[in-house]
Amino acid sequence: xxxxxxxxxxxxxxxxxxKYATHDLPEGWVVLARTGLAxxxxxxxxxxxxxxxxxxxxxxxxxxxxxxxxxxxxxGAPFLLITFGERTVPTGLTAVLIASAPIFIAILAxxxxxxxxxxxxxxxxxxxxxxxVGLLVGVEQIHTLGALMGALAMIGAAAAYAVAGFILKxxxxxxxxxxxxxxxxxxxxxxxxxxxxxxxxxxxPGLRATLALLVLGVVxxxxxxxxxxxxxxxxxxxxxxxxxxxxxxxxxVYGAVLLDERIGPATIGGMGLILxxxxxxxxxxxxxxxxxVTPETEPGGPT
Numbered sequence: 099x100x101x102x103x104x105x106x107x108x109x110x111x112x113x114x115x116x117k118y119a120t121h122d123l124p125e126g127w128v129v130l131a132r133t134g135l136a137x138x139x140x141x142x143x144x145x146x147x148x149x150x151x152x153x154x155x156x157x158x159x160x161x162x163x164x165x166x167x168x169x170x171x172x173x174g175a176p177f178l179l180i181t182f183g184e185r186t187v188p189t190g191l192t193a194v195l196i197a198s199a200p201i202f203i204a205i206l207a208x209x210x211x212x213x214x215x216x217x218x219x220x221x222x223x224x225x226x227x228x229x230x231v232g233l234l235v236g237v238e239q240i241h242t243l244g245a246l247m248g249a250l251a252m253i254g255a256a257a258a259y260a261v262a263g264f265i266l267k268x269x270x271x272x273x274x275x276x277x278x279x280x281x282x283x284x285x286x287x288x289x290x291x292x293x294x295x296x297x298x299x300x301x302x303p304g305l306r307a308t309l310a311l312l313v314l315g316v317v318x319x320x321x322x323x324x325x326x327x328x329x330x331x332x333x334x335x336x337x338x339x340x341x342x343x344x345x346x347x348x349x350x351v352y353g354a355v356l357l358d359e360r361i362g363p364a365t366i367g368g369m370g371l372i373l374x375x376x377x378x379x380x381x382x383x384x385x386x387x388x389x390x391v392t393p394e395t396e397p398g399g400p401t
Contacts, residue, residue, distance in 0.1 A: 101329055105322055105341050110348030112318040113189035114356060115310040116181055122307035124297035125181040126290060128314075133173060133287040135315025140280040140324070154277045158284055164269050169285025172262035173319075176255035177286065178293060183251035186244045188359040193349030194369045195234060195252035197342050197376060201227040202260035204379045210264045219378045227375025234368035275327030283319060343373050 119128045144151045158165045176196075184192055204220045235249045262282075270278050303311070326341070346369050353359035 101325055102341055102344065105326060105329075106344035106348050108318055108322045109341070110193060110345050110352055112314060112322075113180075113184065113192045113349050114352045115314050115318065116184050117189055117357065118310040119303070119307045119314065120181060120184060122301075122303040123299050123311075124294075125178060125185075126293035126295075126297040127299050128181050128311065129174070129177045130287065130290045130294040131311045132177065132314045132319055133283050133290055135312065136319035136323075137280065137284040137287050139316050139320040140276060140283065143320075144276060144280060148274075148276060151274055151277055154273060155280055157273075157277070158281045161269075164265075165281050165285040166289065168262065168265045168269065169282045169287075170289055171258050171265055172282040173286030174289040175258040176262075178290065179251040179255040179258070183248035183255070186242070186248035187252060188353050189357060190346070190350030190353035190359055190361065191234060191249075191365060192252055194346040194365065194372060195231065195249060196256050196259070197346050197369075198227055198231055198253065198372050199256040199259040200342060200376045200379050201231075201372075202257045203263060206257075206260055206264065210261075211267075219381055223375040223378025223381075225375070226378065227372050230368045230371025230373075230375060233364055233371060275324050275331060278327055279320070279323040283323070342376055346373070 116128065119131075123131070141155075144155055180192060180196070187195075201224055204224050231253065235246065235253075266278065270281070273281075350359075350361055350365070350369075354361055
Protein backbone atom coordinates (compact mmCIF):
# COMPACT_ATOMS: atom_id res chain seq x y z
CA UNK A 99 0.00 0.00 0.00
CA UNK A 100 2.93 2.35 0.61
CA UNK A 101 4.05 2.05 -3.03
CA UNK A 102 0.48 2.67 -4.24
CA UNK A 103 0.44 5.91 -2.24
CA UNK A 104 3.86 6.90 -3.60
CA UNK A 105 2.79 6.25 -7.21
CA UNK A 106 -0.41 8.22 -6.68
CA UNK A 107 1.53 11.22 -5.39
CA UNK A 108 4.09 11.01 -8.20
CA UNK A 109 1.68 10.53 -11.10
CA UNK A 110 -0.86 12.94 -9.62
CA UNK A 111 1.89 15.59 -9.58
CA UNK A 112 3.07 14.68 -13.11
CA UNK A 113 0.07 16.43 -14.68
CA UNK A 114 0.97 19.59 -12.75
CA UNK A 115 4.62 19.36 -13.85
CA UNK A 116 3.58 18.91 -17.49
CA LYS A 117 1.59 22.14 -17.20
CA TYR A 118 4.67 23.94 -15.85
CA ALA A 119 6.93 22.54 -18.60
CA THR A 120 4.60 23.52 -21.45
CA HIS A 121 4.70 27.14 -20.33
CA ASP A 122 8.23 27.33 -21.78
CA LEU A 123 8.49 24.50 -24.32
CA PRO A 124 6.39 22.97 -27.13
CA GLU A 125 4.73 19.62 -26.48
CA GLY A 126 7.19 17.60 -28.58
CA TRP A 127 10.19 18.96 -26.68
CA VAL A 128 8.59 18.29 -23.31
CA VAL A 129 8.05 14.63 -24.22
CA LEU A 130 11.48 14.35 -25.88
CA ALA A 131 13.24 15.69 -22.79
CA ARG A 132 11.15 13.56 -20.45
CA THR A 133 11.73 10.30 -22.31
CA GLY A 134 15.38 11.10 -23.02
CA LEU A 135 16.15 11.71 -19.35
CA ALA A 136 14.25 8.58 -18.32
CA UNK A 137 15.92 6.35 -20.92
CA UNK A 138 19.38 7.65 -19.96
CA UNK A 139 18.70 7.10 -16.25
CA UNK A 140 17.45 3.54 -16.80
CA UNK A 141 20.34 2.63 -19.10
CA UNK A 142 22.84 3.97 -16.54
CA UNK A 143 21.12 1.87 -13.87
CA UNK A 144 21.22 -1.24 -16.06
CA UNK A 145 24.84 -0.69 -17.09
CA UNK A 146 26.30 0.00 -13.66
CA UNK A 147 23.92 -1.56 -11.10
CA UNK A 148 22.26 -4.44 -12.99
CA UNK A 149 24.73 -5.60 -15.68
CA UNK A 150 22.94 -8.94 -16.02
CA UNK A 151 20.03 -7.02 -17.57
CA UNK A 152 22.11 -5.73 -20.50
CA UNK A 153 21.40 -8.77 -22.64
CA UNK A 154 17.59 -8.68 -22.16
CA UNK A 155 17.67 -4.92 -22.81
CA UNK A 156 19.20 -5.59 -26.24
CA UNK A 157 15.81 -6.94 -27.26
CA UNK A 158 15.20 -3.30 -28.19
CA UNK A 159 17.50 -3.88 -31.19
CA UNK A 160 16.59 -7.52 -31.85
CA UNK A 161 12.90 -6.73 -32.31
CA UNK A 162 12.87 -3.02 -33.18
CA UNK A 163 9.39 -2.98 -34.70
CA UNK A 164 7.88 -4.67 -31.65
CA UNK A 165 9.72 -2.20 -29.41
CA UNK A 166 8.52 0.77 -31.48
CA UNK A 167 4.93 -0.45 -31.33
CA UNK A 168 5.18 -0.97 -27.58
CA UNK A 169 6.89 2.38 -27.09
CA UNK A 170 4.27 4.17 -29.17
CA UNK A 171 1.32 2.69 -27.25
CA UNK A 172 2.83 2.71 -23.75
CA UNK A 173 4.71 6.02 -23.75
CA GLY A 174 4.97 7.95 -27.01
CA ALA A 175 1.32 8.41 -28.02
CA PRO A 176 -0.12 8.93 -24.51
CA PHE A 177 2.65 11.34 -23.46
CA LEU A 178 2.22 13.44 -26.61
CA LEU A 179 -1.57 13.42 -26.36
CA ILE A 180 -1.56 14.26 -22.65
CA THR A 181 0.97 17.07 -23.10
CA PHE A 182 -1.01 18.51 -26.02
CA GLY A 183 -4.31 18.20 -24.17
CA GLU A 184 -3.02 19.93 -21.05
CA ARG A 185 -2.77 23.15 -23.04
CA THR A 186 -6.54 23.46 -22.61
CA VAL A 187 -7.62 20.84 -20.05
CA PRO A 188 -7.12 21.32 -16.28
CA THR A 189 -4.67 18.93 -14.62
CA GLY A 190 -7.28 17.31 -12.36
CA LEU A 191 -9.66 16.64 -15.21
CA THR A 192 -6.79 15.15 -17.21
CA ALA A 193 -6.17 12.54 -14.51
CA VAL A 194 -9.87 11.69 -14.31
CA LEU A 195 -10.12 11.08 -18.07
CA ILE A 196 -6.91 9.00 -18.12
CA ALA A 197 -8.43 6.82 -15.37
CA SER A 198 -10.82 5.46 -18.01
CA ALA A 199 -8.04 3.26 -19.48
CA PRO A 200 -9.39 0.00 -17.94
CA ILE A 201 -12.69 0.69 -19.69
CA PHE A 202 -10.86 0.59 -23.02
CA ILE A 203 -9.22 -2.67 -21.96
CA ALA A 204 -12.70 -4.15 -21.56
CA ILE A 205 -13.71 -2.84 -25.00
CA LEU A 206 -10.58 -4.12 -26.75
CA ALA A 207 -10.09 -7.41 -24.89
CA UNK A 208 -12.55 -9.53 -26.91
CA UNK A 209 -10.91 -8.27 -30.12
CA UNK A 210 -7.24 -8.46 -29.14
CA UNK A 211 -7.35 -11.45 -26.79
CA UNK A 212 -9.54 -14.38 -27.80
CA UNK A 213 -9.51 -15.73 -24.24
CA UNK A 214 -11.26 -12.62 -22.91
CA UNK A 215 -15.06 -12.53 -22.65
CA UNK A 216 -17.04 -9.57 -21.31
CA UNK A 217 -18.92 -10.46 -18.12
CA UNK A 218 -22.19 -8.88 -17.03
CA UNK A 219 -20.40 -6.69 -14.47
CA UNK A 220 -18.01 -5.47 -17.15
CA UNK A 221 -20.86 -4.48 -19.46
CA UNK A 222 -22.45 -2.48 -16.64
CA UNK A 223 -19.11 -0.93 -15.74
CA UNK A 224 -18.50 -0.06 -19.37
CA UNK A 225 -21.80 1.81 -19.58
CA UNK A 226 -21.25 3.63 -16.29
CA UNK A 227 -17.71 4.64 -17.24
CA UNK A 228 -18.74 5.92 -20.67
CA UNK A 229 -21.49 7.96 -18.99
CA UNK A 230 -18.83 9.52 -16.74
CA VAL A 231 -16.64 10.42 -19.68
CA GLY A 232 -19.64 11.89 -21.47
CA LEU A 233 -20.54 13.98 -18.41
CA LEU A 234 -17.01 15.38 -18.18
CA VAL A 235 -16.57 16.07 -21.89
CA GLY A 236 -20.13 17.23 -22.51
CA VAL A 237 -20.52 19.49 -19.47
CA GLU A 238 -17.01 20.52 -18.48
CA GLN A 239 -15.20 20.70 -21.81
CA ILE A 240 -17.70 21.72 -24.48
CA HIS A 241 -17.18 25.47 -23.97
CA THR A 242 -14.52 25.78 -26.69
CA LEU A 243 -13.35 23.63 -29.58
CA GLY A 244 -9.79 23.66 -28.23
CA ALA A 245 -10.92 22.36 -24.86
CA LEU A 246 -12.97 19.63 -26.52
CA MET A 247 -9.97 18.57 -28.62
CA GLY A 248 -7.85 18.49 -25.46
CA ALA A 249 -10.36 16.24 -23.71
CA LEU A 250 -10.48 13.92 -26.72
CA ALA A 251 -6.67 13.76 -26.64
CA MET A 252 -6.86 12.51 -23.05
CA ILE A 253 -9.35 9.84 -24.03
CA GLY A 254 -7.03 8.80 -26.87
CA ALA A 255 -4.16 8.52 -24.37
CA ALA A 256 -6.27 6.24 -22.17
CA ALA A 257 -7.00 4.03 -25.17
CA ALA A 258 -3.28 3.88 -26.02
CA TYR A 259 -2.45 2.74 -22.48
CA ALA A 260 -5.00 -0.04 -22.87
CA VAL A 261 -3.40 -1.25 -26.12
CA ALA A 262 0.03 -1.18 -24.45
CA GLY A 263 -1.12 -3.69 -21.85
CA PHE A 264 -1.99 -6.22 -24.55
CA ILE A 265 1.37 -5.74 -26.31
CA LEU A 266 3.23 -6.21 -23.05
CA LYS A 267 1.23 -9.30 -22.20
CA UNK A 268 1.88 -10.87 -25.60
CA UNK A 269 5.48 -9.83 -26.32
CA UNK A 270 7.30 -9.18 -23.03
CA UNK A 271 6.24 -11.94 -20.64
CA UNK A 272 9.06 -12.75 -18.22
CA UNK A 273 11.02 -9.55 -18.80
CA UNK A 274 12.30 -7.55 -15.84
CA UNK A 275 10.28 -4.39 -14.99
CA UNK A 276 13.47 -2.37 -15.50
CA UNK A 277 13.98 -3.82 -18.98
CA UNK A 278 10.39 -3.38 -20.14
CA UNK A 279 10.44 0.21 -18.89
CA UNK A 280 13.74 0.91 -20.65
CA UNK A 281 12.59 -0.62 -23.94
CA UNK A 282 9.29 1.27 -24.04
CA UNK A 283 10.82 4.61 -22.98
CA UNK A 284 13.84 4.40 -25.31
CA UNK A 285 11.58 3.51 -28.25
CA UNK A 286 9.26 6.40 -27.35
CA UNK A 287 12.24 8.77 -27.32
CA UNK A 288 13.08 7.79 -30.91
CA UNK A 289 9.43 8.16 -31.95
CA UNK A 290 9.23 11.65 -30.44
CA UNK A 291 12.23 13.09 -32.30
CA UNK A 292 10.27 14.06 -35.48
CA UNK A 293 7.57 15.76 -33.38
CA UNK A 294 10.18 17.79 -31.53
CA UNK A 295 11.93 18.72 -34.78
CA UNK A 296 8.63 20.05 -36.13
CA UNK A 297 8.18 22.28 -33.05
CA UNK A 298 11.41 24.22 -32.50
CA UNK A 299 11.38 26.08 -29.15
CA UNK A 300 11.50 29.86 -29.15
CA UNK A 301 14.03 29.95 -26.31
CA UNK A 302 15.57 28.11 -23.40
CA PRO A 303 13.25 26.89 -20.63
CA GLY A 304 13.24 28.73 -17.32
CA LEU A 305 14.23 27.26 -13.98
CA ARG A 306 10.73 26.04 -13.10
CA ALA A 307 10.24 24.27 -16.44
CA THR A 308 13.73 22.75 -16.26
CA LEU A 309 13.15 21.38 -12.78
CA ALA A 310 9.73 20.09 -13.86
CA LEU A 311 11.34 18.19 -16.76
CA LEU A 312 14.01 16.69 -14.51
CA VAL A 313 11.42 15.40 -12.04
CA LEU A 314 9.14 14.19 -14.85
CA GLY A 315 11.97 12.28 -16.52
CA VAL A 316 13.78 10.71 -13.59
CA VAL A 317 10.99 10.32 -11.03
CA UNK A 318 7.68 10.44 -12.93
CA UNK A 319 8.84 8.22 -15.80
CA UNK A 320 11.96 6.15 -15.06
CA UNK A 321 11.34 5.42 -11.38
CA UNK A 322 7.53 5.34 -11.39
CA UNK A 323 7.11 3.00 -14.37
CA UNK A 324 9.68 0.54 -13.00
CA UNK A 325 7.96 0.49 -9.63
CA UNK A 326 4.53 0.08 -11.25
CA UNK A 327 5.68 -2.90 -13.30
CA UNK A 328 7.35 -4.35 -10.20
CA UNK A 329 4.15 -3.87 -8.20
CA UNK A 330 2.22 -5.81 -10.85
CA UNK A 331 4.82 -8.59 -10.71
CA UNK A 332 4.81 -8.81 -6.91
CA UNK A 333 1.19 -8.07 -5.97
CA UNK A 334 -0.71 -8.84 -9.17
CA UNK A 335 -2.51 -6.65 -11.64
CA UNK A 336 -5.66 -6.44 -9.50
CA UNK A 337 -3.95 -4.70 -6.59
CA UNK A 338 -1.74 -2.58 -8.84
CA UNK A 339 -4.78 -1.30 -10.75
CA UNK A 340 -5.99 0.41 -7.55
CA UNK A 341 -3.67 3.26 -8.52
CA UNK A 342 -6.23 4.18 -11.20
CA UNK A 343 -8.67 5.10 -8.40
CA UNK A 344 -6.20 7.14 -6.34
CA UNK A 345 -4.51 9.37 -8.95
CA UNK A 346 -7.55 11.52 -9.95
CA UNK A 347 -8.36 12.84 -6.44
CA UNK A 348 -4.66 13.61 -5.85
CA UNK A 349 -4.39 15.45 -9.18
CA UNK A 350 -7.59 17.39 -8.45
CA VAL A 351 -6.13 18.56 -5.13
CA TYR A 352 -2.83 19.57 -6.77
CA GLY A 353 -4.67 21.54 -9.45
CA ALA A 354 -7.03 23.26 -7.01
CA VAL A 355 -4.33 24.23 -4.51
CA LEU A 356 -1.40 25.10 -6.80
CA LEU A 357 -3.14 26.23 -10.02
CA ASP A 358 -6.45 27.48 -8.61
CA GLU A 359 -8.39 25.13 -10.88
CA ARG A 360 -12.12 24.90 -10.33
CA ILE A 361 -13.64 21.60 -9.21
CA GLY A 362 -17.24 21.67 -10.38
CA PRO A 363 -20.14 19.28 -9.71
CA ALA A 364 -19.73 17.72 -13.17
CA THR A 365 -16.07 16.97 -12.38
CA ILE A 366 -16.97 15.19 -9.14
CA GLY A 367 -19.89 13.36 -10.73
CA GLY A 368 -17.92 12.33 -13.81
CA MET A 369 -15.00 11.15 -11.69
CA GLY A 370 -17.33 9.09 -9.53
CA LEU A 371 -18.96 7.42 -12.53
CA ILE A 372 -15.61 6.67 -14.19
CA LEU A 373 -14.12 5.17 -11.02
CA UNK A 374 -17.24 3.06 -10.37
CA UNK A 375 -17.09 1.88 -13.99
CA UNK A 376 -13.40 1.04 -13.67
CA UNK A 377 -14.11 -0.90 -10.48
CA UNK A 378 -16.88 -2.94 -12.12
CA UNK A 379 -14.75 -3.60 -15.20
CA UNK A 380 -11.79 -4.75 -13.11
CA UNK A 381 -13.92 -6.88 -10.76
CA UNK A 382 -15.79 -8.48 -13.63
CA UNK A 383 -12.55 -9.22 -15.44
CA UNK A 384 -11.03 -10.93 -12.42
CA UNK A 385 -14.11 -13.10 -11.90
CA UNK A 386 -14.18 -14.10 -15.55
CA UNK A 387 -10.52 -15.07 -15.36
CA UNK A 388 -11.13 -17.11 -12.23
CA UNK A 389 -13.84 -19.09 -14.03
CA UNK A 390 -11.61 -19.79 -17.03
CA VAL A 391 -10.21 -23.29 -17.42
CA THR A 392 -6.74 -22.02 -18.24
CA PRO A 393 -5.41 -19.36 -15.88
CA GLU A 394 -4.51 -16.17 -17.64
CA THR A 395 -1.23 -14.34 -17.38
CA GLU A 396 -1.95 -10.98 -15.83
CA PRO A 397 -1.19 -8.00 -18.04
CA GLY A 398 1.84 -6.01 -17.00
CA GLY A 399 1.48 -2.59 -18.54
CA PRO A 400 0.44 0.76 -17.10
CA THR A 401 -3.30 1.29 -17.58
